[in-house]
Amino acid sequence: MAMDQIAHKFVQVNGLKLHVVEIGSESSPAVIFLHGFPEIWFTWHHQMIAVSNAGFRAIAPDFRGYGLPDSPEEPEKASFTDLINDTASIIDSLAISKVFVIGKDIGTIVAYPFALQYPEKVAGIITLGLPFMPPGAFTEQFVLPDGFYPRRWQEPGRAEADFGRFDVKTVVRNIYILFSQSELQIASENQEIMDLVKPSTPLPSWFIEEDIETYAAAFEKSGFRTALQVPYRCVF
Template sequence: MDQIAHRFIPVNGLKLHIAEVGSESSPAVIFLHGFPETWYTWRHQMIAVANAGFRAIAPDFRGYGLSDSPTEPEKASFTDMINDTASILDSLAISKVFVIGKDFGAIVAYPFALQHPEKVAGIITLGLPFMPPGAFTNQFVLPEGFYPRRWQEPGRAEADFSRFDVKTVVRNIYILFSQSELQIADENQEIMDLVKPATPLPSWFTKEDIEIYAASYEKSGFRTALQVPYRTLNTVGSEVQDPKVEVPTTVIMGEEEYLLKIPGMGEYIRSGEVKKYVPKQETIYVPHGSHFLPEQFPNKVNQLILNFLNQNKHLALV
């Protein structure tokens, strides 16, 4: 961890935190986190790719971790995250990059590639594939009582989370999202009620990890994190008409990833329909893998990422 350097850079009126490791002259890889994560999600992958001769960069999105929050978090959007990613690369004088996104980081990665194709050498996403136009309004209908539906409602998650300290909120979310089934709350339940206090942490997640994530969210709060992604899901896939991602792409899914149980999601990936939008996509399934693959199976994920980067390294040369 002490190999990883940290700095703040001015981006679109905010100071955003980035973690980085590796030579500035090496091919660049930018890692985009999901929720409830920060740059720290990628700690194992950053070291591995740097040791393999790449430059690893992992920002905290605006309103997450150590990055500044926007002045009006309730107006934040995926477009902000896409524009911030472009601005980070411009600030670091990186003209070509491999983009790796987990969870909603994938929802930033693909539109970023569509809007800035000249900047992207290849894409890896974990947990989510390319999301088609109108994804969460037309194609994938989220069940009532499923956490994204609950958290779309302004104030509901805030009231739910406020009953607990930040460490407990992070702990509960990691336990919930590590399950292989969709966790559905009853009408008179809140999402935090789905975790019993005695439920153990996943074996690969430590109390120190909780402390680090909680310290970040004690700084940032959850206002922006609830806005993006949850309260902007209806905009997913709206960025580009007739989208087609032309660069090589790999999707890495845990076989026990609960998102595969969203109605229509597993079929969309397995049927090959996603290749209408991402024709050069390969999908790899990790046995026993959950939603948190980079932390659950870091060595396996590192191997898959390095295989992709080494196969496509020539595409990063400018």
């Protein structure tokens, strides 16, 4: 199977039209892939093809407000609860009784509580990037440096102003370069997160220009309002 066999559809759930991509037979065991930030279903396209070749039905939604799906009317009120409920509703809309759940980055913050709240729907769970943390793990004692990107993006309007100095493609490129570096980058008091990446810095070897264009085209549509709210303004 190849990319041209991946099917795109929109499903109406929880008051929004959400974008869902899938490949594989509807009669096969199902796997749902939950993406991170700043990502969309495309993050998983290689894995989707591989698991469909292995005999599974691979499904990857875009989270609300990430790319093609509708954005909530009030992005500042969006939460992980919305994403968890959307995941359950998407599975129901596809008439799937049980699913293997795979999440990375913020997708794990959806996957873990989804498995706890809907155990009857979960055949298994795999996560990458973030360990399980029980409710209440993020407390006042959980301190991040002021210049670390989650703290900066937590502040309403700051990331929007920072990102707004560049086109969407440059923002996505800078974030992937920043996230792929071997050491955490901390901004100084008078420095913004986008300034941490020099224009001459190349993309990671595993990321090609066409990938950047795919992500940029998605976020050209949605912007980053909902994507900044969930996760950065409703977790930390």
